[in-house]
Amino acid sequence: MANFVEFSGAAALNQNLSGKIADALRQGIADRGQASLIISGGRTPLELFRQLARQELDWSRVVITLADERWVATDNGSSNEKLVRNSLLQGEVAKATFIALKNDAVTAAEGEIQAEKALAALVLPADITLLGMGDDGHTASLFPGSANLVQALDLHSTRRCVAITPLTAPLERMTLTLPVLLDSRRIYVLLAGEAKRDVYERAAKGTDQNEMPVRAVLNQQQTPVEVYWTA
Numbered sequence: 001m002a003n004f005v006e007f008s009g010a011a012a013l014n015q016n017l018s019g020k021i022a023d024a025l026r027q028g029i030a031d032r033g034q035a036s037l038i039i040s041g042g043r044t045p046l047e048l049f050r051q052l053a054r055q056e057l058d059w060s061r062v063v064i065t066l067a068d069e070r071w072v073a074t075d076n077g078s079s080n081e082k083l084v085r086n087s088l089l090q091g092e093v094a095k096a097t098f099i100a101l102k103n104d105a106v107t108a109a110e111g112e113i114q115a116e117k118a119l120a121a122l123v124l125p126a127d128i129t130l131l132g133m134g135d136d137g138h139t140a141s142l143f144p145g146s147a148n149l150v151q152a153l154d155l156h157s158t159r160r161c162v163a164i165t166p167l168t169a170p171l172e173r174m175t176l177t178l179p180v181l182l183d184s185r186r187i188y189v190l191l192a193g194e195a196k197r198d199v200y201e202r203a204a205k206g207t208d209q210n211e212m213p214v215r216a217v218l219n220q221q222q223t224p225v226e227v228y229w230t231a
C-alpha cells in the first residue's frame with residue numbers, strides 16, 4: 001500500500017521532491033554509471049520539472065522517458081513531450097537522453113512497434129517513476145474501461161508500451177505498460193487539490209483496476225510508492 005505524504009504547499013512539495021529525485025539519479029549514476037527517470041505529463045508536474053532542471057548532476061548520464069503521451073504533434077499544446085522539453089529539458093538537462101513515445105505514425109496503434117524499439121534504450125529498473133492521476137482514476141494513460149487496458153495491465157507481458165483510446169478523455173494515447181511502470185526503484189504519485197485527494201481515497205479503498213487503474217500502482221507490493229499531495 002502506498003505511503004501518503006501531505007505537504008503544506010506546492011513550494012515545499014516541489015522542493016522536497018525535486019531534491020529526492022535528483023538524489024536518486026545521483027545515486028544511480030554513482031552505483032551503475034547511469035540513471036533512468038520515467039515522468040508523467042499533465043498540468044501538475046510543471047513547477048516540479050522547472051525545479052528539477054536546476055538540480056546539479058551529470059545529466060548526460062540520465063535517460064528520461066514519459067509514462068504516457070497523447071498522440072498529437074510535439075508542438076501541440078496537449079503534447080506531454082512539449083511540456084517536458086519546455087520545462088525540464090533545458091540547460092544542462094538537455095544533455096540527458098530523452099526517449100519520445102510519439103513518432104510519425106498516424107495513429108498510436110500504428111506507432112506501437114516504433115515506440116517499443118525506441119524504449120529498448122530505457123534502462124530498467126528505473127531509478128524513479130513519477131506518476132500523476134486523473135479525476136477518473138487513470139494513471140499514465142491507463143484509462144478506466146479502455147479496450148487495451150487488459151493488455152496494458154498484464155504483469156506477465158513483455159511489452160513496454162500499448163496504444164490506448166480513452167473512454168473518459170480525448171486523444172489517442174501511448175502508455176507504458178504496468179510491468180514497466182512498476183519496474184522502478186521508487187514510484188512517486190504527485191497529486192494537487194482536494195478533488196484529487198478524494199479520488200485517491202476512493203482508489204485506495206477499492207480493488208477494481210478496470211474502474212480505477214491507478215489501483216494497480218497503489219495496491220501492489222513490488223515497488224515502494226509515495227503519494228505526494230498538497231492542496
Ligand SMILES: O=C1O[C@H](COP(=O)(O)O)[C@@H](O)[C@H](O)[C@H]1O
Pocket residue numbers: 040041042043044045067068069070080131132133134135139140141
Ligand atoms: O492525461 C494525463 O493526465 C494525468 C493527470 O494530469 P493532470 O493534468 O491532472 O496533472 C497525467 O499524469 C498524464 O501523464 C497525462 O497524460
